Amino acid sequence: MTNQDIINTTVIYVKQTLSGSESGHNWFHIERVWRNAKLIAASEQVDLLVVELAALLHDIADSKFHDGDENIGPSTAKTFLATLPVDAGIATHVVNIVTHISFKGGNHEKGFYSPELAVVQDADRLDAIGAIGIARAFHYGGYKNREIYDPAIAPDLHMTKEAYKNSQAPTINHFYEKLLLLKDRMNTVTGKQLTLQRHVFMENYLQQFYSEWNGEL
Numbered sequence: 001m002t003n004q005d006i007i008n009t010t011v012i013y014v015k016q017t018l019s020g021s022e023s024g025h026n027w028f029h030i031e032r033v034w035r036n037a038k039l040i041a042a043s044e045q046v047d048l049l050v051v052e053l054a055a056l057l058h059d060i061a062d063s064k065f066h067d068g069d070e071n072i073g074p075s076t077a078k079t080f081l082a083t084l085p086v087d088a089g090i091a092t093h094v095v096n097i098v099t100h101i102s103f104k105g106g107n108h109e110k111g112f113y114s115p116e117l118a119v120v121q122d123a124d125r126l127d128a129i130g131a132i133g134i135a136r137a138f139h140y141g142g143y144k145n146r147e148i149y150d151p152a153i154a155p156d157l158h159m160t161k162e163a164y165k166n167s168q169a170p171t172i173n174h175f176y177e178k179l180l181l182l183k184d185r186m187n188t189v190t191g192k193q194l195t196l197q198r199h200v201f202m203e204n205y206l207q208q209f210y211s212e213w214n215g216e217l
Helices: 002-017 027-041 049-055 072-081 090-099 115-126 130-143 163-166 170-177 181-184 189-213
Strands: none
Touching: 002 027, 002 049, 002 072, 002 189, 027 049, 027 072, 027 115, 027 163, 049 072, 049 115, 072 090, 090 115, 115 189, 130 170, 170 181, 170 189, 181 189
16 A cells, blocks of 8 residues: 555545534544645655644544543544554654644643644644634634623633633634634744734734724724
C-alpha cells in the first residue's frame, strides 16, 4: 500500500466515522484542516505522511462530544492506525499529535512538540478564526444553547484548563478567551502569515456587532 493509498483509506474512514457530526467538527472541517496542513507543510521540513494522517484524524472523536473524555480521540486514532501498514513510530507520532493539538485554555502547558504537530495545530487554528471561525463559534454556541452575548458576563482571560473546558459563557466571550488569542500562538511562519487577514476580519466583525447591539448603526 502506497502512502497515497494510506491517505485515501483514511479519508474514507474519517468520512464514514464523522457522518452526521455537528457541522463545525464534521468532514468538511477535517477537509479544510487537511488542506491548510498541506499548504503550511510545503514550507516546513516535516514528514508529510504524519502531517496528513494527523490532520485527517485530529478530530476523529472530539472530547466535547464524548462527555469530556480526552482519551477517546487518541484511542480511536490509535485503533484505526493499527489497521494500516504504517511504522509504529509514525502511528505513535500521529497519536501524540491528536492528543496534544487542541487549545486547552490560557494556562495549559505543552506536553509534546514536533514540527508536524506545529503544522497541524496551525492548520486547525486557522479554521477556528476568520469568517469560518465565526460561523463555527456561533453554530457550536447554538448547539450548546448558549447566549450570543450578555454584556453583564465579562470574558475570563485567566481560566484554568477545567474552567475553559466547562465554560457556558456567551459565544462573544469565546472570541476573547480563544479566537483572538490564536494569532500570537501560531507556530509556523506560514501559519502566522495566514492568520493576519482572518484576525482583522474578526476584529472588524466585533466592531460591527457592538455597533448594531448598541443601536449605533
